[in-house]
Amino acid sequence: MNQSRPKLTWSLIAIVGFLTLCPVLMLFLGSFSQGLTAFGTFTLSKYAAAYTDPFLLEVSVNTLIFVLGSSLLSTGLALVLAYLNTRTDIPFKSAFTVLSIVPMMIPHLLFSVSWALLLNPSNGLLNTLLMNAFGLDEAPFNIYSLWGMVLVEGLLNMPIAYLIIAPAMASFDVALEESSRVFGAGTWRTLLRVTLPVLRPAILAAFILAIVRSLASYAVPRVLGMPGQVDVLATYLYQMVATGFTPDYGKAAALGMSILSASIALIVLYRALTAESGKYVTISGRGYRPTVIELKRARIPLFIGIGALSFLMVVLPVAVLLYTSLVPYSMVPSVRAFSLMSFRHWIEVIEDPLSLLALKNSLFLAVAGASLGVLLSAFVAYVIVKIRTRASGLLESLSFLSFSFPGIVIGIGFMWFFVQTPLYATLTALLLAYIAAYLPYGIRPLASAFVQVHAHLEESSLVCGASNLTTMRRIIVPLLIPGVVSAWILMATMFVRELTVSVVLSRPGSEVLAVQILSFADDGLWGKLSALGIIMIAISTGLVLLAMLAGRQFKSMQGGN
Amino acid sequence: MEIRIQGLTKHYVSEGKTVKALDSVDLTIPANTIFTLLGPSGCGKTTLLRCIVGLETPDDGEISIGGEVVWSKARGIAVPTEKRGLGMVFQTYAIWPHMSVFDNVAYPLQIRGERKDDIKRKVAQTLRFVQLEGVENRSATKLSGGQQQRVALARALVAEPKVILFDEPLSNLDAKLREETRKELRSFMGTLGITAVYVTHDRVEALALSDSIAVMQAGRIVEIGSPQKIYFDADHRYVADFIGRANLIAARVVGQDGELTLIESGLGPIACQQRPLPPGSEATLCIRPEFIRVGADRAGTGRNVISGDIESLEFIGEVYEARIRVGNERLLARIDPDTPVKEGDAVSFSLNPAHCLLVSA
Numbered sequence: 001m002n003q004s005r006p007k008l009t010w011s012l013i014a015i016v017g018f019l020t021l022c023p024v025l026m027l028f029l030g031s032f033s034q035g036l037t038a039f040g041t042f043t044l045s046k047y048a049a050a051y052t053d054p055f056l057l058e059v060s061v062n063t064l065i066f067v068l069g070s071s072l073l074s075t076g077l078a079l080v081l082a083y084l085n086t087r088t089d090i091p092f093k094s095a096f097t098v099l100s101i102v103p104m105m106i107p108h109l110l111f112s113v114s115w116a117l118l119l120n121p122s123n124g125l126l127n128t129l130l131m132n133a134f135g136l137d138e139a140p141f142n143i144y145s146l147w148g149m150v151l152v153e154g155l156l157n158m159p160i161a162y163l164i165i166a167p168a169m170a171s172f173d174v175a176l177e178e179s180s181r182v183f184g185a186g187t188w189r190t191l192l193r194v195t196l197p198v199l200r201p202a203i204l205a206a207f208i209l210a211i212v213r214s215l216a217s218y219a220v221p222r223v224l225g226m227p228g229q230v231d232v233l234a235t236y237l238y239q240m241v242a243t244g245f246t247p248d249y250g251k252a253a254a255l256g257m258s259i260l261s262a263s264i265a266l267i268v269l270y271r272a273l274t275a276e277s278g279k280y281v282t283i284s285g286r287g288y289r290p291t292v293i294e295l296k297r298a299r300i301p302l303f304i305g306i307g308a309l310s311f312l313m314v315v316l317p318v319a320v321l322l323y324t325s326l327v328p329y330s331m332v333p334s335v336r337a338f339s340l341m342s343f344r345h346w347i348e349v350i351e352d353p354l355s356l357l358a359l360k361n362s363l364f365l366a367v368a369g370a371s372l373g374v375l376l377s378a379f380v381a382y383v384i385v386k387i388r389t390r391a392s393g394l395l396e397s398l399s400f401l402s403f404s405f406p407g408i409v410i411g412i413g414f415m416w417f418f419v420q421t422p423l424y425a426t427l428t429a430l431l432l433a434y435i436a437a438y439l440p441y442g443i444r445p446l447a448s449a450f451v452q453v454h455a456h457l458e459e460s461s462l463v464c465g466a467s468n469l470t471t472m473r474r475i476i477v478p479l480l481i482p483g484v485v486s487a488w489i490l491m492a493t494m495f496v497r498e499l500t501v502s503v504v505l506s507r508p509g510s511e512v513l514a515v516q517i518l519s520f521a522d523d524g525l526w527g528k529l530s531a532l533g534i535i536m537i538a539i540s541t542g543l544v545l546l547a548m549l550a551g552r553q554f555k556s557m558q559g560g561n
Numbered sequence: 562m563e564i565r566i567q568g569l570t571k572h573y574v575s576e577g578k579t580v581k582a583l584d585s586v587d588l589t590i591p592a593n594t595i596f597t598l599l600g601p602s603g604c605g606k607t608t609l610l611r612c613i614v615g616l617e618t619p620d621d622g623e624i625s626i627g628g629e630v631v632w633s634k635a636r637g638i639a640v641p642t643e644k645r646g647l648g649m650v651f652q653t654y655a656i657w658p659h660m661s662v663f664d665n666v667a668y669p670l671q672i673r674g675e676r677k678d679d680i681k682r683k684v685a686q687t688l689r690f691v692q693l694e695g696v697e698n699r700s701a702t703k704l705s706g707g708q709q710q711r712v713a714l715a716r717a718l719v720a721e722p723k724v725i726l727f728d729e730p731l732s733n734l735d736a737k738l739r740e741e742t743r744k745e746l747r748s749f750m751g752t753l754g755i756t757a758v759y760v761t762h763d764r765v766e767a768l769a770l771s772d773s774i775a776v777m778q779a780g781r782i783v784e785i786g787s788p789q790k791i792y793f794d795a796d797h798r799y800v801a802d803f804i805g806r807a808n809l810i811a812a813r814v815v816g817q818d819g820e821l822t823l824i825e826s827g828l829g830p831i832a833c834q835q836r837p838l839p840p841g842s843e844a845t846l847c848i849r850p851e852f853i854r855v856g857a858d859r860a861g862t863g864r865n866v867i868s869g870d871i872e873s874l875e876f877i878g879e880v881y882e883a884r885i886r887v888g889n890e891r892l893l894a895r896i897d898p899d900t901p902v903k904e905g906d907a908v909s910f911s912l913n914p915a916h917c918l919l920v921s922a
Contacts, residue, residue, distance in 0.1 A: 175651040175654075175655035176655050178616050178655065180668070183669035183720070184720075185668075185672045197657075198658060
């Protein structure tokens with residue numbers, strides 16, 4: 001068994017290395033070559049073309065504002081929410097859990113679309129309502145703008161920031177604050193001099209992760225930026241390779257290289273910061289109940305604010321999509337609108353062969369991709385957690401690298417590869433790219449599952465006389481099942497909604513749900529879009545609920561309570 | 562500064578039930594003493610400490626420190642923690658991980674807005690006092706547990722508060738270090754002559770450190786006294802039992818004989834330390850294991866001579882611990898390792914009436 005371990009480690013390094021490094025390498029080679037099908041001779045012309053493009057400056061400035069603005073918004077909101085939830089007497093704390101799970105249920109693409117339906121300047125529902133109510137000549141809001149993109153992206157990334165900041169705040173030793181107060185500092189001074197500085201690594205980590213995600217974000221700029229011709233790097237890159245324009249994969253690769261490097265650098269920084277915040281953990285005491293800060297008069301207004309945010313993030317997007325899928329064309333809710341409601345769009349979608357094909361493809365990718373992905377992740381997680389050699393360290397770095405890859409860039413890199421192979425324009429191409437791009441999502445839950453299987457549990461089974469195989473069957477596998485289930489469902493959810501990689505790699509015949517939804521958006525078919533979108537949300541939500549249910553089931557099975 | 566507490570009450574609601582953490586506590590902590598609140602976990606000692614410092618808000622009563630009322634339900638006074646001017650050492654030390662040792666210790670002075678060179682001088686002086694020189698610029702959380710403990714102490718001392726509160730400050734140290742630190746703490750506080758309120762569940766710590774001990778149970782103070790009074794001369798069975806190992810035997814008072822009180826018990830008739838109890842009243846006889854002297858053939862008063870059988874003998878290093886059966890009672894005794902006894906031996910021993918304590922039934 002021991003002899004086969006290095007072999008296992010190295011074959012996994014080969015597979016994971018191929019999946020993560022292949023697109024990077026192809027991107028790198030492609031950036032120095034003539035064109036997509038033939039690499040030709042070495043040339044720097046693509047770099048020259050990419051970096052002397054007069055649009056690049058404007059695009060870069062837009063990207064900077066978009067990325068920093070949305071990241072500030074999401075980190076700030078997350079900080080306030082985490083503080084209110086962990087430290088104050090705000091009512092209905094369960095609402096916070098809902099806020100942090102929502103992005104799992106509503107795909108970014110549909111979230112952006114619903115905001116477009118509400119606040120677009122020509123017939124946005126909210127705009128029209130406000131115009132009618134106040135007799136305005138012009139729409140008061142225009143979501144097709146940089147600030148609209150910042151708002152929507154910020155809201156979308158808030159839960160991620162929250163999930164990093166909230167645990168840090170919850171595990172914070174309250175005595176650190178109490179001692180500051182004993183030594184004469186008031187609440188505000190304590191907040192500024194003790195609480196926030198101690199939480200700084202977690203806050204910075206959340207901020208950087210938000211930057212990485214908004215830099216890679218494609219759905220928001222595509223839906224909200226393109227109509228107003230506000231381009232950021234992701235959409236600018238896409239236009240270079242989009243069919244219909246004149247695709248230039250070399251130029252895209254050249255520009256993609258710098259986005260990729262920036263993203264990798266940020267993730268390295270993120271990992272350093274999370275390691276740092278681990279060092280800030282001090283001696284834990286007996287856990288005296290933290291003093292709950294009484295909000296007093298601010299309690300109800302703050303609660304209403306949280307309620308409004310939950311409404312904006314959870315109820316409104318789904319409600320708008322549902323409403324739009326039922327009315328014949330864009331109209332403000334009224335008696336007439338309700339009398340005109342029908343399932344016309346739903347029927348059209350169900351009878352539309354392209355939508356059905358996309359649905360079928362997405363489901364296939366979700367099931368096959370998640371199954372293969374979890375299988376690979378299980379082996380990788382085992383090697384990372386249980387075999388601590390230099391090679392397994394290399395595997396760990398490799399497998400988490402793809403976390404920093406923007407989907408569009410990965411897509412372009414894979415395009416350079418697949419076009420040389422018979423896989424081009426097949427579902428298999430998408431399957432491989434999906435697994436490559438989302439491997440960390442499978443490895444993470446499985447790695448923590450393996451951590452729970454302490455070596456002593458295995459060893460005591462061996463001591464009791466069980467063989468390796470029996471130990472595997474009776475001890476290890478049962479302990480791993482919760483991790484396997486949550487990894488599978490997490491990956492499947494990601495794949496059902498996948499947009500950014502697909503938008504580059506999908507070709508006629510290999511359409512997926514998100515791409516089909518995007519093409520409805522391009523054609524202004526909002527009713528059909530909404531119907532298909534609700535189907536997508538239903539699948540996502542179903543999977544997430546299944547995951548929660550399964551998790552609870554396993555917990556009660558194992559804990560016996 | 563003297564701390565006066567009157568009628569202090571605090572409730573918690575836990576799992577639907579109301580728990581009295583403090584049940585109308587009256588207490589005066591005299592100035593310039595080391596005063597210990599001792600009791601098992603959940604007895605309310607930490608809650609009392611946190612009420613004094615202001616981190617916990619009582620439901621009723623009054624607290625005054627040095628004559629100034631800092632909290633009063635009736636008068637509607639609530640001085641916030643940061644305005645009470647106290648020092649405190651936390652159980653977790655609460656060393657700020659983002660600051661150096663210097664910044665941690667300087668914090669109370671910086672908050673008061675003292676001048677930079679004054680701060681520098683005072684911090685250096687305090688660090689010298691706690692024997693922690695030369696680590697000023699180190700990150701405080703990189704220090705060892707014992708050193709962190711000293712940083713916490715230095716921080717509590719630096720602003721020269723009149724009262725310092727200690728919340729189980731030694732409980733995170735390993736046994737050997739705890740003993741050393743306890744001795745140092747005793748000498749530090751002896752030098753300073755300040756009022757210290759010290760919370761612990763460790764009886765040895767309480768006995769070794771305190772000028773005065775208050776033993777608490779279920780939100781009430783059961784007994785207050787010097788360590789010797791609490792150990793040798795407790796009034797309550799609960800206190801006698803908590804403060805050290807004790808043989809507790811049901812007894813009934815028979816009468817008084819000069820300086821002694823006579824009882825009847827499972828050990829036969831015993832002459833005890835005097836207690837003003839009428840004949841016929843129920844009490845508990847408390848004998849510490851170290852005062853049961855087996856084999857030591859000392860010429861006593863001829864009183865309290867008891868014979869029994871050694872049921873079990875356990876070697877624990879410095880002594881044997883023996884279980885001696887006397888009638889239906891079992892007594893725990895400590896026997897010198899060079900005493901020639903073995904299990905099953907019949908032994909006789911005498912009890913000094915001065916060490917036969919009568920406590921509440």
